[in-house]
Amino acid sequence: MTTSTITSSGGLTSVLRSIWEWIKRIPPVYPVFFVIFISVGLLNHSYQTMNGIMVFLRRSSPLAILAIGEMMVLASGGFDLSIGAIVTMVVLGSSLLLSNNPANAFPAIMIMLGLGLVIGLVNGFVVSYLKVPSFIATLGMMLMVRGGALYWVGGAPRGYLTDNWRAFGRNYFEKVPVFGRFPIALLILLVIAIFSYYIFHRSNYGKQVLSIGDNVLASKFSGVRVPRVRVMTFVICSIFAVIAGIMIGGYGGVNVTIGEGLELQTIAACVVGGVILLGGKGSVPNAIFGAFTMQAIVDLLNLLGLPKPYTDAVQGLIIIAAVAYVSLSTRKKR
Amino acid sequence: MTTITVSENRFKQFLRTIHIPPVFLFLVFIFLLGGILDQIFSDGQIFKNPPILLNIVVRSVPLGIVAVGQTLVIIGASIDLSVAYTISITAVMASFVMQGNSANVPKAILVVFAIGAVIGLVNGLTITKLHVNSFIATLGVGLIIKGIINATFSNYTGSVPDSFQYFGYGAFGIIPVAILILLMVVIAGWLLLSRSKFGFHLYGVGGNVEVARLSGLRTDGVLIIAHVLCSLTAVLTGLFLVSRLQSGAPWVGPDGIYDLESVATTVVGGTALAGGKGGVWGTLAGVLIFGVLDTTFNQLGVNPYLKTVLRGAIIVLAVASYTFRSKKDAA
Numbered sequence: 001m002t003t004s005t006i007t008s009s010g011g012l013t014s015v016l017r018s019i020w021e022w023i024k025r026i027p028p029v030y031p032v033f034f035v036i037f038i039s040v041g042l043l044n045h046s047y048q049t050m051n052g053i054m055v056f057l058r059r060s061s062p063l064a065i066l067a068i069g070e071m072m073v074l075a076s077g078g079f080d081l082s083i084g085a086i087v088t089m090v091v092l093g094s095s096l097l098l099s100n101n102p103a104n105a106f107p108a109i110m111i112m113l114g115l116g117l118v119i120g121l122v123n124g125f126v127v128s129y130l131k132v133p134s135f136i137a138t139l140g141m142m143l144m145v146r147g148g149a150l151y152w153v154g155g156a157p158r159g160y161l162t163d164n165w166r167a168f169g170r171n172y173f174e175k176v177p178v179f180g181r182f183p184i185a186l187l188i189l190l191v192i193a194i195f196s197y198y199i200f201h202r203s204n205y206g207k208q209v210l211s212i213g214d215n216v217l218a219s220k221f222s223g224v225r226v227p228r229v230r231v232m233t234f235v236i237c238s239i240f241a242v243i244a245g246i247m248i249g250g251y252g253g254v255n256v257t258i259g260e261g262l263e264l265q266t267i268a269a270c271v272v273g274g275v276i277l278l279g280g281k282g283s284v285p286n287a288i289f290g291a292f293t294m295q296a297i298v299d300l301l302n303l304l305g306l307p308k309p310y311t312d313a314v315q316g317l318i319i320i321a322a323v324a325y326v327s328l329s330t331r332k333k334r
Numbered sequence: 335m336t337t338i339t340v341s342e343n344r345f346k347q348f349l350r351t352i353h354i355p356p357v358f359l360f361l362v363f364i365f366l367l368g369g370i371l372d373q374i375f376s377d378g379q380i381f382k383n384p385p386i387l388l389n390i391v392v393r394s395v396p397l398g399i400v401a402v403g404q405t406l407v408i409i410g411a412s413i414d415l416s417v418a419y420t421i422s423i424t425a426v427m428a429s430f431v432m433q434g435n436s437a438n439v440p441k442a443i444l445v446v447f448a449i450g451a452v453i454g455l456v457n458g459l460t461i462t463k464l465h466v467n468s469f470i471a472t473l474g475v476g477l478i479i480k481g482i483i484n485a486t487f488s489n490y491t492g493s494v495p496d497s498f499q500y501f502g503y504g505a506f507g508i509i510p511v512a513i514l515i516l517l518m519v520v521i522a523g524w525l526l527l528s529r530s531k532f533g534f535h536l537y538g539v540g541g542n543v544e545v546a547r548l549s550g551l552r553t554d555g556v557l558i559i560a561h562v563l564c565s566l567t568a569v570l571t572g573l574f575l576v577s578r579l580q581s582g583a584p585w586v587g588p589d590g591i592y593d594l595e596s597v598a599t600t601v602v603g604g605t606a607l608a609g610g611k612g613g614v615w616g617t618l619a620g621v622l623i624f625g626v627l628d629t630t631f632n633q634l635g636v637n638p639y640l641k642t643v644l645r646g647a648i649i650v651l652a653v654a655s656y657t658f659r660s661k662k663d664a665a
Contacts, residue, residue, distance in 0.1 A: 077665035081594075130654040131664040133607045139594055140650035147642025155639065216663045226663060264415075264473055277467045279665065313481025320474035324464035 027274050027286050028326045033293040040296055043303045050180050054172070058183035059251065060295035062169070062244040064288045065189055066266040067273065068196045069240030071287035072233050074270050077213040077279025078127060078134035080234065082141040083241035083266060086119060087259030089149035090245030095254045096158045098165060105165040112242050119145060120238030124231030134234075142263070150256070157254040169250020185247050189288075192240065197284045209233055213279025269294040272322045293322065355604045355616035356656050361623050364648075368630030376633045386629065388510065394625035395512040396421075396571045397595055398618060401603075402523040403567030404596040405617045409527070410560045411540040411609025412461060412468040416476035417568040417596060418587035420453050423483050424572025425582030429492040436495040446569050453479065454565030458558030476593070483584045490581040502577035512574065516618075519567065523614035526563075536560055540609030568592075599624060602652045623652065 037047075046052035066083055073080040090112050097108040119141060126137040168188065172181035200206035208229045211219040220226050245259070252258055267277075273290025275282045297318050301311040369380040379386050400417050407414045424446045431442035453475065460471040504511040527533035535556045538546040547553045571592065576582045587593075597607075603620035605612025627648060631641045657664060 126650060126654065127664055129658070130650075131657040131660050131662070132650055132653045133601065133657075133664045135607055136598060136601050136653050137650055139598060140646040143646025143649070144643045147639045147646065151637060151639035151643065213665075216665065220663075268470055268473065271467060271470050277469055307485065309481045309484035311481070312484065313478045316474040316477030316481065319477070320460060320464070320466055320471060323466045323470050323474075324460070327465045327467070 027283070028329050029273050029286050029289045029293060032272065032322055032325065033289050033296065036293060036296040036300055040300050040303060043300070047299075050178075054179060054181055054183055054186070056295070056299065057189075057292075058170070058172075058185045060292050061183070061185040061189040062247040062251070063262075063266065063269060063295055064291035065192055065240050065244040065247070066262065067269045067287040067291040068192060068284055069237035069244075070263075070266045071270045071273065071275050071282045071284070072196075072200060072209055073134070073237045074267070074275045074277060075213045075279060075282030076209045076230060076233050077216070078230070078233070079138060079267070079277075080123065080237045081135065081138040081263045082119060082123065082145055083237065083244075084259040084262035084264075085142040085145035085149070086116060086238060086241040087245035087248055087262055088256070089115065089145050089259075090242055091161070091249035091254055091258050092149045092153045092157055092256065094165060094246070094249060095161055096153050098159060098162050100159045100162065102162040102164045105162055108165065109246060112246070113239060116238040116242035117235060120235030121231060123238065124227075124234035127234070128227035128230045146259075155256075157256065161249055161254055165246070166250035166253075169247035169252075185251070188243065188247065192243070193284060193288060196236075200282075200284050205229065205232070210280060210282065213281070265294060266291075268319050268323075272319070272326060274326055294319075355613070355619060357602060357604050357616050357619045357623075357652070360652055360655055361619045361626070364623050365626050368626050368633075372630060372633045376635070379633060380629065388508075388513070390622070390625040390629050391513050391516070392510050393628060394621045395516045396574050396590065397592065397599060397624065398516045398621040399519050399574065400564075400568045400571040400592055401596040401599045401617045401621050402519050402614050403564035405600045405603070405605050405612060405614050406523065406527070406536065406560045407468075407564045408597070408600050408605050408607060409540045409609060409612050410536050410557050411543065412557055412560065413597060413607075414457060414472045414561065414564045414568075415469065415593045415597075416453065416457060416472040416479060417564065417571075418591070418593040419476045419479035419483070420450060420565050420568035421572040421575065421587035421590070421592055422582075422584050423449060423453075423479050423587075424569045425576040425579070425586045426483055426487050426491055426584055427582070428573055428576045429490075429494050429580075429582040430487070432492060432494050432498065434493040434495050436497045439495065439498055443573070446573065447566065450565040450569035451562055453568075454562030455558065457565065458554075458561035461561070462554035462557050480584075480588075487584050490583045493581045494577055499577050499580065502574055515570075515574070519570065520614050520618050527613055532556065532559060537610055540611075542610070595624070598649050602649060604656070620652075623648075 041047040047056065070080055070083060093112060093115070094108045097111060098104045123134070123138055123141055126132050127134045168184055171184050173184065173187070174181055176182040200209070208219065208224045211222075211224060212226055212229060216226060248258060269290040270282075270287050271277065271290070272293050273283070273286040273288070275287065275290075297315060298311070301314055306314065372378055372380045400421065404414060404417065427449060428442045428446050431445055432438045457472050457475055460466050460475065461468045464471075501511060501515075506514060527536070535546070535551055538549070538551060539553045539556045543553050572582075572587070575586050579586065599620035600612070600617050601607055601620075602623060603612070603616030603618070605616060627645060631644070636644070
C-alpha cells in the first residue's frame with residue numbers, strides 16, 4: 001500500500017534515487033581510472049583508436065596479473081614482497097636456460113613455473129608453520145631470490161631471450177574481428193582473470209581467504225584450514241608472478257633491475273583497487289583496474305613530457321591522492 | 335627445595351626487570367658462530383683483534399639510528415618507508431649547504447632537521463587525516479622526495495668541512511663518537527618508550543587504536559609525533575653518512591636499503607609489526623646481528639650475491655626462532 005503510494009507520487013525521484021544508489025556503489029577505482037584514461041586520450045589521439053587501447057592493455061597486462069595474485073595475499077591479511085624478485089629471477093634465469101636456442105623455451109618456462117611453485121610453498125610454510133609475519137618472510141625471500149638469481153647467472157644476464165619466449169609479452173594475434181590486433185598478453189590476462197574470478201568470487205576458497213583476512217580465529221573455529229588456504233594463496237601469487245615475469249621479459253628484454261620496485265608498485269595498484277591492507281577485502285576486477293590506473297598514470301606523465309624525476313614525484317602524489325580518495329569514500333561513516 | 339624455587343623465581347624476576355629480549359641470545363649465537371667459522375676458514379681476526387668489535391658497532395651506527403625511529407613508528411602500528419629518501423635528501427642538502435665551510439655547519443643542521451620535521455609531519459598528517467594506509471602514504475612520500483632530489487641533484491654535491499667529519503670519524507678516548515651517538519639515540523628511545531607519557535600512549539595506539547581513542551587519547555597526535563621523530567632519526571643517519579662520505583649523493587639512502595632493512599632489524603629485534611609491542615633494545619640487537627653478519631661475510635670472502643641470499647635467510651630464521659612456538663597465527 002505505502003510503497004505503491006510512493007512510487008505513484010514520485011516515480012521520477014525514486015528512479016533517480018535508485019540510480020544514485022547504484023552509482024554510489026560503484027567502486028571508486030573505476031571513475032579514477034576513466035578520468036585518468038580519458039585525459040591520456042585527450043593528450044594523445046592514438047589512445048582513442050582501438051589499436052592504441054590494445055597497446056595500452058598489452059603494456060598493463062603483466063602488472064594486472066601481478067595485482068591479482070598480490071590482491072589475494074593482501075585479502076588474506078598478508079604481504080608478498082617477493083614478486084619483484086621473482087620477475088627478475090624469471091628473466092635472468094630464462095636468459096641462461098634458453099642459451100639462445102628457441103627449442104629450450106618450453107622447458108625454461110616449465111622450470112620457472114616449478115621454481116615459482118617452490119617459492120610460494122616456502123613463503124606459505126614459513127608464514128603458516130614458523131609463524132613469521134609475511135612482511136618479513138617475503139622480504140627475506142625477496143633477498144634470497146634476487147641474490148640467488150644473480151649468483152646463478154654470475155651477476156649479469158647471459159645471452160638474449162629467444163623470440164618465441166618473448167612472444168607472450170609482445171606479440172599480437174593479427175586480423176581479429178572488431179579488435180584488429182589482439183595482444184597475446186591480454187588473452188593471458190583474460191584467462192587468468194576468469195580463473196581467478198571463479199576461484200575468488202565463486203568458490204569456497206575465496207570466501208575462506210577473505211574470512212582469514214577478516215578474523216583468523218573466527219575462521220579457524222568455523223572449520224577453515226587456515227594453513228592450507230594461506231599456502232595456496234602464496235603459491236598462486238608466486239606462480240602469477242612467474243607468468244607476469246615471462247610477459248615483462250618478453251616486453252622489456254633482459255635487464256638486471258627489471259623487477260625492482262615492482263612489489264611496491266603492485267601493492268599500490270591493489271590499494272588503488274580498493275584492497276584493504278591487513279585483509280578482509282578484495283576483488284579481482286577492481287585489482288585489475290587498479291593496475292590499469294597505475295599504468296595510465298605512468299603514461300599520462302610520460303605524455304606530459306615530464307623528465308623522469310618529476311614523473312616519480314607526481315606518481316607519488318597521485319598514488320597518495322588516489323588512495324586517499326578511495327579510502328575516504330569507502331570509509332565507514334562514524 | 336623451596337629455596338631453589340624461590341631463587342629461581344628471583345632470578346626470573348631479575349631478568350624480567352632488566353628485560354633482556356631473547357634476540358640477544360641470537361646475537362651471541364651469531365657472533366660465536368661467525369667467530370668460529372672465521373677461526374676455521376680465515377685468519378681468525380674476529381676473536382683475536384678487539385678493534386674489529388668496535389668496527390662492527392661503528393658499521394651498524396647508520397642503520398641503528400634510523401632503526402630506533404622505525405621502532406617507534408612500528409610500535410604505533412604504522413610504518414615508514416620514506417626513510418631511505420629522507421636520508422638521501424639530508425646527505426645531499428647538508429653537504430650542499432655546508433660547501434666545505436665550517437661556518438655553515440649550524441645552518442645546514444638546522445635546514446636538514448627542518449626538512450626532516452616537515453617530511454615526518456606530512457607522513458603523519460597523510461596517514462591520520464587523509465586515512466591513507468601508512469605503507470602507501472610513506473611509499474608515496476618517498477617517491478616524491480626521490481623525484482625532488484633527482485630533479486635537483488644528479489651527483490655528489492658540495493662537501494662537508496673537516497670539522498664536521500668529527501661526527502663520523504672522531505673518537506672520545508678509544509670509543510668512537512659514532513658509537514656514543516648511537517647509544518644516546520637508543521637510550522633516548524628507551525626513555526621515551528618506557529618512562530614518558532608519550533611512550534605509553536604510543537603502545538596504546540599501536541595495540542588498539544579504537545580502544546585508545548575511546549579512552550580519550552588524541553591518537554592522531556601521538557602517531558604524528560612518532561612519524562616526526564622517525565624522520566628526525568633518518569636525518570641523523572643522513573648527517574652521519576655524509577660526515578663519513580664527505581659529500582652527499584642522491585643514492586646514499588636507497589643504496590643502503592635503509593627502508594626495508596630498518597623494518598627488518600626492528601622486527602628481528604622482537605617488535606611486532608602489528609604494533610603495540612616491542613622496544614629499542616631489541617632493535618639494537620637486531621642491528622648488531624646485521625653488523626656481525628657483514629663482518630663475518632667480509633672475513634670469509636663470501637660472494638656478494640650469496641651474501642644477499644644468506645642475509646635473507648638469516649632475517650627469516652632470526653624472526654622464526656621466537657615466533658615458531660607462538661600459538662598465534664601470523665599474517
